[in-house]
Amino acid sequence: MNISTMYPKPHPQTAGRVIDGEAVLILADSSEVNVLNQVGSRIFELSDGSRTVEEISETIAKEYDISREQADIDVREFLLQLVDQSVLVLEETREDV
Amino acid sequence: MSDQTVNVNNNTYSNIVNRTRAEHRLLAVHWEITYRCNEKCTHCYLDVLPPGAKVPGELSTEEAKRVIDELADLGALTISFSGGEVFLRKDIFEISRYARKKGFAIRYFTNGILIKPEIADKIAEVKPVVVELSLYGANAETHDGITKVPGSFELTLRAVELLIERGVRCLIKTPLMKENIYQIAALKQIAADLGITFQYDLTITPKHTGDLTPLQHRPSDDQLLDFLRERISADNFTPYPYNQDARFCSIGMNSFDLGPYGDVFTCVGARIPAGNVRQKPMVEIWKDSPVWEETSNLTMGNLPVCSTCELRQFCVRCHGTAAFEDGDLLGCSSVAYREARLRRKAYLDNGGH
Numbered sequence: 523m524n525i526s527t528m529y530p531k532p533h534p535q536t537a538g539r540v541i542d543g544e545a546v547l548i549l550a551d552s553s554e555v556n557v558l559n560q561v562g563s564r565i566f567e568l569s570d571g572s573r574t575v576e577e578i579s580e581t582i583a584k585e586y587d588i589s590r591e592q593a594d595i596d597v598r599e600f601l602l603q604l605v606d607q608s609v610l611v612l613e614e615t616r617e618d619v
Numbered sequence: 620m621s622d623q624t625v626n627v628n629n630n631t632y633s634n635i636v637n638r639t640r641a642e643h644r645l646l647a648v649h650w651e652i653t654y655r656c657n658e659k660c661t662h663c664y665l666d667v668l669p670p671g672a673k674v675p676g677e678l679s680t681e682e683a684k685r686v687i688d689e690l691a692d693l694g695a696l697t698i699s700f701s702g703g704e705v706f707l708r709k710d711i712f713e714i715s716r717y718a719r720k721k722g723f724a725i726r727y728f729t730n731g732i733l734i735k736p737e738i739a740d741k742i743a744e745v746k747p748v749v750v751e752l753s754l755y756g757a758n759a760e761t762h763d764g765i766t767k768v769p770g771s772f773e774l775t776l777r778a779v780e781l782l783i784e785r786g787v788r789c790l791i792k793t794p795l796m797k798e799n800i801y802q803i804a805a806l807k808q809i810a811a812d813l814g815i816t817f818q819y820d821l822t823i824t825p826k827h828t829g830d831l832t833p834l835q836h837r838p839s840d841d842q843l844l845d846f847l848r849e850r851i852s853a854d855n856f857t858p859y860p861y862n863q864d865a866r867f868c869s870i871g872m873n874s875f876d877l878g879p880y881g882d883v884f885t886c887v888g889a890r891i892p893a894g895n896v897r898q899k900p901m902v903e904i905w906k907d908s909p910v911w912e913e914t915s916n917l918t919m920g921n922l923p924v925c926s927t928c929e930l931r932q933f934c935v936r937c938h939g940t941a942a943f944e945d946g947d948l949l950g951c952s953s954v955a956y957r958e959a960r961l962r963r964k965a966y967l968d969n970g971g972h
Contacts, residue, residue: 537748538696541638541644541646
């Protein structure tokens, strides 16, 4: 699946907040509290429905000084994990924030 | 970036909670969204109103949404909707859905009476972290005698079953009273049969108006001693070590209580007013009210009576109860002292020294 042009945003049933740069999530299905590390938290923070996966990769590549190609691979993989765990959903249209 | 996967790490979450406490950052809000209730519990700390009462002063739906926006701006994560009976608010699901959209985790505190299949469906759609239901006895006679609503025992248990059927996490909680303290085992069994958690606590407080009537429902000394003797021994209890920086609760630190008319209180127990959201933005109340610093300084070392008390290693106090029942937020809480005395006796009787 090519997700580069899709817009990730929080799953409507997952609660989450970024506190001091760390995303604290309460997952919909398990009600477990989870905490993402720094880069993961930043990706979660950027996934507000207003940016494509491509745009998020670009931001991560700049902020963490990694190659764009590596950021593309890592961000995609990470986002798909979050989608799989009902933390995020991927939308085809942009959401105004 | 495999280390960026979702980490299930409760230590990290504990660290975040501790940090929010230390830095006075809002994490959780207890929201008494109405004082109307369809039960008339004998021990209730609120002076509740009848379910159909006209209460024009309750925050409107739009005001509630504005409050949620402000809570999100402050970084809060959890809202516990409580009452009165929370499902008497006809807009509770509109408010809940809005809060979920804003990233909040939701908890409901309810008696369950109104939870019929269609309401259970709506609750399930909200995906709350948990629904906490009050069960006051292990049989209808005890429970209904406390709620003063015939049939409420069956209705509360029906609610639990409807929610479980829909995959909603539930727990049953019971305040220990003279009427039900000997039913703990049966209550635990009810929860176990349903496959859910059971919680109890000893907190029976005066009403928020100062009325002491609920206190007559506290267990007697003999009942409480029996209860503690079954649970406390030298094997499973260590007297609390003295630490002048220790706190009994997180009052003033990372949470508050919001009343139905927009009043912000330090907590459900102490109910020290910090401001009203109709008069001031929430952020100003949270940043500027002096009550947060005053109450977050209620450490053992700052409680003149407690810090020198012979029972301090056995005592768990609520500052609010000390204020409401004994008239002094900083003074001895007579009920905490009584429980500490009995806790020590149970400990000594069971091999402690």
